[in-house]
Amino acid sequence: MSRTPLDTVEHAAATPDVELPWAELGLKKDEYERVVEILGRRPTGAELAMYSVMWSEHCSYKSSKVHLRQFGEKAPESDAMLVGIGENAGVVDVGQGYAVTFKVESHNHPSYVEPYQGAATGVGGIVRDIIAMGARPVAVVDPLRFGAADHPDTKRVLPGVVAGIGGYGNCLGLPNIGGEVVFDACYQGNPLVNAGAIGVMRHEDIHLAKASGAGNKVILYGARTGGDGIGGASILASETFDDAKPSKRPAVQVGDPFQEKLLIECTLEAFQEKLVVGIQDLGAAGLSCATSELASNGSGGMRVTLDDVPLRDSTLSPEEILMSESQERMCAVVEPEKVDRFLEICEKWDVIATVIGEVTDGDRLEIYWHGGKIVDVDPRTVAHEGPVYERPYARPSWQDELQADDANKLPRPATSEELKDQVLKLVGSPNQASKSWITSQYDHFVQGNTVLAQPEDSGMIRIDEETGLGVAIATDGNGRYAKLDPYHGAQLALAEAYRNVATTGAKPLAVSDCLNFGSPEDPAVMWQFAEAVRGLADACQQLGTPVTGGNVSLYNQTGEAAIHPTPVVAVLGVIDDVARRTPVAFQEEGQLLYLLGDTREEFGGSAWSQVVHDHLGGLPPKVDLERERLLAEILISASRDGMIDSAHDLSDGGLIQAVVESALLGQKGARLIVPDGLDAFTFLFSESAGRAVVAVPRSEEVRFNDMCGARGLPVTRIGVVDGDVVDVQGEFALTLSELRETHESTIPALLK
């Protein structure tokens, strides 16, 4: 094997005219010129690899940054926030000395290419973010969006994604407690695979990604580095090597959950013994990201010897090693006298650990290979000072027409029979049908702290066995609403997740988001993005729930066709005693059903308009955040004081969907009476926000009504839990067995 001379810093300085494949690596001409300007010379191949991957949209947020600033600027005052945006994950104070970290990320594109591994490594990545904060992961959630349920490719993508999430998460021992599954043709070539995780720690155990203290050692531990996920780096490799090596490698990384499980235990043990100064997981951009971020967040520089990185493939070039996205790796900064003990713990867990460098007192990141210096950069220019774009954005020309196409004018059922048929069609439609075929492939029970899991309104985990302190999480996002009005659509996503947390009895504290959009180079998409961010930031400010972190996924589009703008919002809540949680299922016959909130004729973007008319137009439901806050307070008080035995938030599908779910889960029917002033159709199908249905024991009726009256929340008695039929009086009755058959057979039939 012959080699061209190593492209060292010296070599680069001496050969200014060498052409580098910056365009193939995804850099724009002006971006490359900026790299040359920063360095005062052309970059080496290794430096170019680092800049190109760290300045990518995925790592640098270059198109979204100018908008995301609002989350900080508009952040409400909150005592709960311990660590904010910018770290691996945000950290929230939940009381009793506990801190909780949570985050949602996307793994959309890899999951389309290779559903199983794409989804599996999505779980792996988010879990490493959580452990990098010093927390023990306690649960995962998975908001998913697929193409049309009956499209043949959905049958390829969905089962693989679900098996990947299950295969990885189950093997890590993390209960899967929530998420969503949504079908829409707009996601056909761009499924959204978002993955969220929650971790718990004591306040004093919070760890940050920074390398401080000259002389401290940089330890790479976990899996060996291989050629997976290196993408564009192979272009550089082919420049520096001849072709006597494996050329085509998988673009999607391959996960090893067993290795990750060992990594979790080994990392937490090292934390427990206070052996770690700073820590960073290796995700996107691998070592390029970990070294440059650790160094730029710390007080000094860093020197790394790349020859010491344990490899799976000895033919890897230094550029490939820097860019490799091999999974299950972490990087820790450890004081010299603690290195032996750190390595001992790694050995106990059979985890490979290697000192690859040290913190220096300079301010440069220097990387060596075969004795030559191949990287000499200011790490901040790599990690934090990437390009920032003010992309042009403009309200699309079709937006007015879309909003004028009013769903409220669609033909409505004319007879009771027709109304009944549409109810059955709704509860059996893929989006409204039971997802148990999917969720039964996830372990809900492991760790023995799961109080609530899907299909409950939020997932809930006990975090203290003595006091019963717990946390709840819900994720929501309605791309149809956001398409009609991205500003209010994003607010509705937040409102729904906020409401879902409160419905189970927990107090909403903080927000993480995963913003899934099309190409930022399309001004219409950029407008959707800007509007959604502005809407979400405004709503978070008003509800007092700060955004602690999140993720942006752009370029979710095929050709000219972008996905619906899909901001997925996760809300984290806290509950003082999980014994007081409120489930969805009806508990006892004879309990009174109350509808909280106002019901209006709001069908724009509704499930009814989709299922019955295949229609998307008009305006989404009106947003009233003060009402959401009041509703949440009532739901939390009612749960704490034992005034309600079950509760369900009203969202897509409206009231009838909620009642059917509560009835099926509780195996108890309901008699419903259409309230005065509403027609049966609006009563059953409207998607007005800020509403919930609760079941009140008769002994609590007066107290509950008094509380709602005193606080000014509209409350309407709509029926009673009773029998084995869902009976809308004067209209129709459906037996639970008929409803169950309709609700539960759809997904298995589509995916078998």
Add this chain to the structure above:
Amino acid sequence: MTARIGVVTFPGSLDDRDTQRAIRVAGAEPVALWHKDKDLKQVDAVVLCGGFSYGDYLRAGAIARFSPVMEPLLEQAKAGLPVLGICNGFQILTEAHLLPGTMLRNDHLHFICRDQKLRVENAGTAWTTDYSAGQEIHIPLKNNDGQYVADAYTLDKLEAEGRVAFRYLDFNPNGSQRDIAGVSNEAGNVVGLMPHPEHAVEPLIGTGRTDGLPFFTSILKKLVNA
């Protein structure tokens, strides 16, 4: 005095802390055992818990079975030490030939997690005396490789000797032969099952039932009264 019950952690064990909690809830003292331990720290009984030991990339339990801790465990189990294998623990016990049969991948080829109905067929083993024979219970089940199989001779022998300890009711979640959810050895001190009693010991957690607690109270009574 109370009983000391060991819980072995293999690399990839997942339910070790949960099992320790279940032992505590029952009133016994959990003792953490490590897969590299060469002795059992004089515990009175051992639980091999659920998980994916060594990732289960080979046959489930096939590697864990050769861990150092299994040597004293095999020896003492044959001499009467009570051992319970749950899920991956059951798979390890069959790989170690302390229990007959083996587990294949679920017949439907998916991981399955559900609240499973069982019938206690034998309330005479070391781990089931707090149940009554024929009692119907619900405990969580979650596995990928839970299809119990053995040759007809072995199955007939198990049935004849009353060693089918638990059977799935209403729904066979993984294609197990004769709906078998768990079996015991001849002496009744070694029991293995696929469902997870340790996830059903507190009313608020998991499925909301405590149907799994008698596993741990049974053994505690036996040990304390011994």
